[in-house]
Amino acid sequence: MDIIYVRDLKIETVIGIFPWERQVKQIVLLDLEMGTDIRRAAREDNIAHTLDYKAVTKRLIEFVSHSEFQLVETLAERIAEIILTEFTVPWVRLRLNKKGALRGAQDVGVIIERGVRS
Numbered sequence: 001m002d003i004i005y006v007r008d009l010k011i012e013t014v015i016g017i018f019p020w021e022r023q024v025k026q027i028v029l030l031d032l033e034m035g036t037d038i039r040r041a042a043r044e045d046n047i048a049h050t051l052d053y054k055a056v057t058k059r060l061i062e063f064v065s066h067s068e069f070q071l072v073e074t075l076a077e078r079i080a081e082i083i084l085t086e087f088t089v090p091w092v093r094l095r096l097n098k099k100g101a102l103r104g105a106q107d108v109g110v111i112i113e114r115g116v117r118s
Helices: 039-044 053-066 072-086
Strands: 002-013 026-036 091-097 109-115
Touching: 002 053, 026 053, 026 072, 026 109, 053 072, 072 091, 072 109
Parallel strands: none
Antiparallel strands: 002 026, 026 091, 091 109
């Protein structure tokens, strides 16, 4: 399986459990690794035969920027579901970083893998 990746995709969203977090948008950072097979696209030099990472990121920006989840875990699961179902990706690894969530830590978040990696 080949992997198409996106690093440090910054999106503003409402995320958190504290009252002040429900009032302001915070930045989350996404790192994505998406399993696919790029051989046909490479052979034919045609984007129609590969995963369009611009389309993926546009969809995620639209979704995340309008979401208002309390937990990063919930947001990560929903993002993975979108990638797996809407873009027919068999496997995704997602790192969701909520910078500044803990004093003294550079970042905090979750890493999840969903789907079947072959």
